[in-house]
Amino acid sequence: MIRTYHKLFEPEYNEVAPEVIIEPAEIMDMDDPQVSRTQLKMQAVALFTSEWRRRTCWQDMMNIRTRSVPYERExxxxxxxxxxxxxxxxxTLLYFHGGAWSMNDHEVYDQVLRGIALFxxxxxxxxxxxLAPEYKFPTGLEDCYAALAHIEREKLAEGKLFIGGDSSGGNFAAAAALMARDRGRKDIAGQVLIYPAVIxxxxxxxxSEQRYGSGYFLEYRSGQKFTSYYFDDYEEQSDHPYASPLCAGSLKNLPPALMIMAECDPLLDQELMYAARLIDEGTDVAYKYYEGMIHAFIHRPLKETIDTYKAIGDFIQSHA
Known part of the structure; x- marks a missing residue:
């Protein structure tokens, strides 16, 4: 079982950039998740909307057309x-939002999704x-994977199909790439992994966890079974390759990857290990490494955020 690996490079672990605002951590109340989720959602939507609407790109982002295409599973x-x-x-990018497997939706991610479409x-x-804790591993992941069949059935893709996501959504994207390989799907042209959790x-x-695990927005302590609410049996399931892609026996025959990494992120080292292992096992990996950025920076109207949106487009265009 692979738990650690050499890193793509050794980061410097500097302090955050002066323009970065570190908000208090989003803490879910697992005893009352629905109420907690609603409160966190309202706070996030209000914050991100107030920040983005002051930018000149706001109207162009709002001009992005949206439509609902629900599908059924179970x-x-x-x-x-x-x-x-x-x-x-x-x-086409099938995008899985982040939120520690337990919170958020497309409304919280509206500016992110509009930004990727626009830029x-x-x-x-x-x-x-x-979402967890109501729905445990692998329910959310299988919901995401089922979207592939929905896209195929309803002919929703324009051009080649890519999968991606950030944080826990990046975990889903990496896992879905493994699932597609294992289940014989050949239609995934690439994977976009934005500061993904991979173990x-x-x-x-x-x-990176020791350096940034507290006080840098994402409160993360792996030794405290940080994600135990996501599993019925943490000890048995947390090492499953579809939960911890770094633990997979093989990462061969996976689609090309774009990895977006933030320097001041407790997940940085596991991302660097995953990137190195993908390369060593034959996957083409491009990466963008943003010094001074923190976990979840792509929600904020920063130049690094716009650069990330453009990098996703460039990656997809290069593999179209």
Whole structure:
């Protein structure tokens, strides 16, 4: 079982950039998740809207067309939204939102999804998968994977199809790439992994976790079973390759990857290990490494955020 690996490079672990605002961590109340989710959602939507509407690109982002394309799995209707660029898209990105497997939806991610469509010039399809702790591993992941069949059945893709996501959504994207390989799907042209969580239970706290695990928005302590609410049996399931892709026996025969990494992120070292292992096992990996940025920076109107949106479009265009 692979738990640690050499890193793509050794970061410097500097302090955050002066323009970065570190908000208090989003803490879910697992005893009352629905109420907690609603409060966190309202706070996030208000904050991100107030920040983005002051930018000159706001109106162009709002001009992005959206439409609802829900699908059913296990008798549950999964909300799903398409964001279309205002020109012919370079391809289609199936995007899984982050939120520690337990919170958020396309409304919290609205500016992110509009930004990718606008600056990346791609069609974005965003499912609102079922969340923990009500729905444990692998329910949310399988909801996301089922979107592939929905896209195929309804002919929703424009150009080649890519999968992507950030944080826990990046975990889903990496896992979905493994699932597609294992289940014989050949239609995934690439994977976009934005500061993904790729191992649930490392043997020891990694350096980036020690440096940024507290006080840098994402409160992360792997030794405290940070994600136990996501599993019925943490000890048994947390090492499963579809939960911890770094633990997979093989990462061969996976689609090309774009990895977006933030320097001041407790997940940085596991991302660097995953990138190195993908390369060593034959996957083409491009990466963008943003010094001074923190986890979840792509929600904020920063130049690094716009650069990320454009990099996603460039990656998709290069593999279209």
């Amino acid at each position: 008798g549950y209707e999964i909300p799903c939204t398409i964001y279309d660029p205002r020109e012919d898209p370079a391809g 990346g010039k791609v069609r974005v399809i965003a499912p609102d998968y079922r 649930m239970n490392p043997e020891l706290p990694l350096k």
